[in-house]
Amino acid sequence: MRTIKKITHRILQLAPTLPFFILAVCFLVLPFISMVSRSLTDENTGAFTFNNYTLCFTKNVYKVTITNSLRISFIATFVAMIVAFFVAMAIYSTGLRTRKWFMPVMHMSQNFAGFPLSFAFILMVGKQGFIRLSLEAANIGILKNYNLMTYTGVIPVYVWFGIPLGALLLLPGFEAVKNEWKEASKLLGCSNVGFWFRIGIPNLMPTLLGTLSIVFADSITTYTTSYILFGGTALLLPIKIANMFSGDLKASEEVGCALSVILILIILLVMIICNIGKRISAKRGVTA
């Protein structure tokens, strides 16, 4: 009798968590399960099949979409991470005063993504962009072969919004690199560059990898910025997926589900690889 009372008491105590779990189950868990199961069913017969996935990797449209997204995101993430590394290092090395004026700049550019960003790029280097026209008028040809509205030309835009995100996430990692280490290594005859290669970067590795996976996920799921540049027919994963459900040409929703699952798997894969890398760098004993 007492145990029953105790159990009901525990369950009653648990009651306030219900709204949260209902929200999470109805709008996260169930939709995800239904999407995965739909990606594995046949459009016409409703039977279990892997065909939707094979279609994603064999049909040209989907293949190009996946490679476009991967190529843009990988290149943009890589470049953005390198720049973000130096920016974060500069903020860290120059101390508090520069941080005071540079942090607002970072936050500002983070909030500028989406429509404003694509608009600004069109204004600057689009077909009628004033920088392009001024350069042409002055007979300087560096932008002659550059086209913003191509899957290569759009990479600078992705790099642009990747840098502030990367730098903001890297900063805490830099703060963990102690000044004492630098002084000690200097006393032992290590140069500045040598310090970063042998001590600084290995210690930053976990932060670097974690940041990389976030910047990558952010870049591969970007919708708004590229939507305005390419329109709804763009061959990029998020836009293609969205278009398969709301476009005028009603495409197979099952294949759309398969593409969504592939997008999630790509993000997860990068995350897992970064986590393994983190663990390896931690095992080597570089983190004090």
Next chain:
Amino acid sequence: MKKSNALHYVVLIVATIIFIAPLLFVLIYSFSNGWMNLLPNEFPNTQFWHELFFESETFWENVGRSIILCIVPIIISLLCMILAMYTIVMHFPQLDGIVQTISMLPYTLRGVVLAISILTLYAGKGTIFSDRIVMLFCVYAVIILPFVYRGLRNNLYAINTKQIVEAAELLGASGLYTFFRIIVPNMLTGIAVSALLSFGAIFTDYSIVKLIGGNRFETAQTFLYYQQKSGYGPKTASYIIMVFIIIFSIAIISYQLQKRNDKDQSK
């Protein structure tokens, strides 16, 4: 040491220019009448700003709708999370891991994918979740879970919730009284920070509102979209700057609050 510091300053100055330039150009453009050469035409020209403030009712209506669309999901999300986190901190600390995992899911199941999966599950089924507005509110409530979780969790642990409640009980305060008169007021900064961060995330969203709302629900972002579709003139630039000002002022307030919050907690 001095020399390398100079290099760092160069990096920061170049970065600042690169990041400020697009914003500055759009701002200048909005005060001009076209920009095809090195210098904009007829600068300064306030005609488009005048139109924005005094003749563009649709724009302000859309901004208003955007704000409503932000507030309701934030309230839903905050309520669910406060109740859940409070119970967990008080009685079921072992469940914290589960709530954290769930709250971080939207990082992987991002905007478009989540919207699509919810759309295919509920659209046209005739349940309460099939209503597009309900759907939008709930999707946003889920999307902002990471911000809400982080803001509230730190706060609940920082104020030593358990000890406070036990002390209040010893002094004869009832559970509800303690919750509303002591716990919630102590969490206000955490709540405010989460709410403002979430506000930014929802206000800048276009993909979800487009997918779920279709053409039926117009927000500030859909307005910007149609403006850009109709042309890249200075008028569009003025709207873009206006929306950016709204978002950025919200962001500034939340960063200031956050800073104060961090300072309070480190004391």
